[in-house]
Amino acid sequence: MRSLPYLLPTLISSTLAYCPIPGPLLPPPVLAPALNLSGPAIDxxxxxxxxxxxxxxxxxxxxxxxxxxxxxxxxxxxxxxxxxxxxxxxxxxxxxxxxxxxxxxxxxxxxxxxxxxxxxxxxxxxxxxxxxxxxxxxxxxxxxxxxxKNGYVGDLVYQGASVAALLNLPKAGNTIPNCDYAALDGVRVCTQNEVIELFNSPQWLxxxxxxxxxxxxxxxxxxxxxxxxxxxxxxxxxxxxxxxxxxxxxxxxxxxxxxxxxxxxxxxxxxxxxxxxxxxxxxxxxxxxxxxxxxxxxxxxxxxxxxxxxxxxxxxxxxxxxxxxxxxxxxxxxxxxxxxxxxxxxxxxxxxxxxxxxxxxxxxxxxxxxxxxxxxxxxxxxxxxxxxxxxxxxxxxxxxxxxxxRKQAERKYVGTYANSNDSIITVAQDSGPGLTITAWRNDGVDLRKSLSTLVGIPLNNFSIRLYPADPDSFAKTEKWRLSFEKIKNENSFADQDCQGWVHADNYRYIQERLDELLFTIDDGKAVEVNLPAWRTTLVRR
Structure with a gap:
């Protein structure tokens, strides 16, 4: 059984890596004149x-x-x-x-x-x-x-005596059905009994x-x-x-x-x-x-x-x-x-x-x-x-x-979402995977700093990434997964530290996931962010 990270904070700093959860990093793009910002696919x-x-x-x-x-x-x-x-x-x-x-x-x-x-x-x-x-x-x-692979239809005997001579193979006897392979040259098709006989042959079990x-x-x-x-x-x-x-x-x-x-x-x-x-x-x-x-x-x-x-x-x-x-x-x-x-x-x-x-x-x-x-x-x-x-x-x-x-995700999601209680979240895009959260306050509390403490990653090496989750939910409201990762990670044996899939859903509060964020979509753009664990909704500025 995997141990919960807050029980073993000293291990978490070495096992969390800048390693995305398996799956798409962003929603797949679409071809639409208003959104196609990249020119022709191939000229x-x-x-x-x-x-x-x-x-x-x-x-x-x-x-x-x-x-x-x-x-x-x-x-x-x-x-x-x-x-x-x-x-x-x-x-x-x-x-x-x-x-x-x-x-x-x-x-x-x-x-x-x-x-x-x-x-x-x-x-x-x-x-x-x-x-x-x-x-x-x-x-x-x-x-x-x-x-x-092929049964008797791939047997070299059908290639003629020249191949046998090339490989110094013994002279072939008439032990292979003259069907199916030869059918490519207009010879008969194997019967059902001959096909089953092939599968029961000791050489082809x-x-x-x-x-x-x-x-x-x-x-x-x-x-x-x-x-x-x-x-x-x-x-x-x-x-x-x-x-x-x-x-x-x-x-x-x-x-x-x-x-x-x-x-x-x-x-x-x-x-x-x-x-x-x-x-x-x-x-x-x-x-x-x-x-x-x-x-x-x-x-x-x-x-x-x-x-x-x-x-x-x-x-x-x-x-x-x-x-x-x-x-x-x-x-x-x-x-x-x-x-x-x-x-x-x-x-x-x-x-x-x-x-x-x-x-x-x-x-x-x-x-x-x-x-x-x-x-x-x-x-x-x-x-x-x-x-x-x-x-x-x-x-x-x-x-x-x-x-x-990336260009369509930038247009659709990137921006700052806030409410009147000194709560904001800024969704941005950089060269890393998915999207990232560069600022996050809840009632004035810096949650990026708090979360880095919780998972045991120094703030200067800490990144909160956002990836699409639960694609079946993508309609008007979209579920995204928050991933708490290192920006830089030491090399590890066989990428042992690349275990983003292990750490999904590590934390819940009153049954709600800390690593879940919901975007509300209107007219092709995100207009609200809902954070279920914090019972908070923020509106796009």
Whole structure:
């Protein structure tokens, strides 16, 4: 049990740090003419650096982004050899593993039929062995099931004798079903019995479920079978009924749409365009940049799930060997700390990459700013292109939206609030996280000095920060969290002193939180501050 800080004041001075409570530092910005004070998100000069990339002349791509549901930016480029008479942002690309977002969203929308922690054996008949009872829907979704990556469709035997000779492998016998992988070349699709036989093969049984993460396409094939069983219809029809049809995604499906057209290979291109069949749940969709952006917007705007369900979904499921990466369901979570923001800190990027021969795509959600980005690429150098475009776009859009959030917060909240009893509070903005309180008196008592004494931080190293809290409350009245922090903090082992999340709600008085402040909003600006613990309301001057 964590000790209350006033019982151990000598410890508090070393454990409180200039370390924000997890979550957004400010409310996400919006695009509105009266509030947009930062100019264009990305101007055309940004793209001059792309002309030197070796892939630019033979690659087609579409990029589109939104902020709080409003278009923030779009750009498209097409290789003249693949030119079409429609917008590239409305043209179909193969999105590969970005399909996994659709699969997990369908599972979450099927909560009455599929339990997140249910064993997969509840929905997939024929799986044999006790280990399968330990493989849950959650572990399959979060890449911790212990399953291998691709099954027999990824076996090198399909690459021919030249690969075996290169690696000095023994001569192959005819022991692998000639289906699914070969289906990419027009050969038959594996039967349901052959699929289950794969999962029961000793070589492909899950190993130590709960370890990992280890990327598995097979895991999502099982989720697709579970969705079909739970709904009594094909997996493809489930995705249509639950997602693509409600959102009106005319350019998204498991077959190419003749209406919108697609970026397709020319003779000599080694691109995958065939039906993925049993592998549809893991990578079979075609979509456009604009359609994918609609899905991302629907996620962040809680179109399908409740706000709390969305927040639970946008959480890591496990960690990787990198300090800047984690794994979700199906998210590949990046936490760069080098982006050009006023207050340097990790920015959480919830992404999913798709990558198959000829095509690459990225879905990117940045919840802190309510930003969504869709990138589609097609070409013989698709992999190099997508890995250049992803950071390039993020490195421009994050500073823009961070600056916009700060400017809009300054206009909305910064100022002095007072009453007639010599009580004032001054909300300001500096280079630190969130907002700050630079002056605070209650009936003439200097509360900044009093609070620094309470938490054991010298006043010259003490800062009261303000961060949004309880986003579900943000309507006319907004709840914000006061955080009592050091301005400067000594280095500590593994950031041990960075424990802002531990110290929230440390103090209450007659049941009310000392660290809670409420803004009353009128016509887009804060007009009053309410301090529940002090039973005081202050009016903006």
């Amino acid at each position: 055309n000069s940004t793209f001059t650096s792309w002309h030197s990339k070796p892939w630019v002349d033979n690659t087609s791509f579409a990029i589109t982004a939104s902020l709080s549901g409003a278009e923030l930016f779009h750009f498209e480029h097409i290789d003249p050899d693949y030119a079409r008479n429609v917008s590239v942002c409305n043209t179909q690309f193969r999105i590969g593993s970005v399909t996994k977002i659709f699969t997990i969203l369908a599972v979450l929308l099927s909560k009455d039929q599929i339990g997140w922690r249910d064993p997969i054996t509840k929905y997939v008949d024929g799986l044999k062995g006790d280990v399968w009872d330990e493989v849950t829907i959650e572990s399959l979704a979060g890449q911790t099931s212990g399953l291998g 899950p190993e130590s479920p709960g370890t990992g993460p280890a990327y598995s396409n097979l895991a999502y094939n099982l989720l697709g079978i579970a969705l079909a069983k739970a709904h009594g219809k094909s997996y493809e029809q489930v995705i249509t009924d639950l997602i693509t049809q409600p959102l009106g995604l005319d350019n998204t499906g498991f077959e190419r749409n003749a209406k919108g057209g697609a970026i397709l290979p020319n003779p000599g291109d080694n691109w995958w365009t065939a039906d993925f069949a049993n592998f549809n749940p893991t990578g079979g969709l075609w979509s456009s940049a604009n359609d994918l952006l609609k899905v991302e917007q629907a996620i962040l705007s809680n179109r399908f799930l409740s706000p709390s369900e969305t927040r639970f979904w946008l959480k890591p499921a496990s960690l990787t060997a990198s300090l800047h990466q984690a794994v979700g369901a199906p998210w590949e979570i990046f936490r760069p700390d080098t982006l050009d923001t006023t207050y340097k800190r990790p920015i959480d990027l919830y992404t999913k990459e798709g990558d198959i021969p000829g095509y690459a795509s990225y879905a990117i959600l940045i919840p802190e700013y309510n930003v969504t980005i869709a990138i589609m690429v097609a070409g013989n150098q698709y992999s190099a292109a997508i890995h250049d475009l992803f950071p390039m776009i993020v490195e421009h859009l994050v500073p823009y939206t961070d600056n916009l959030a």
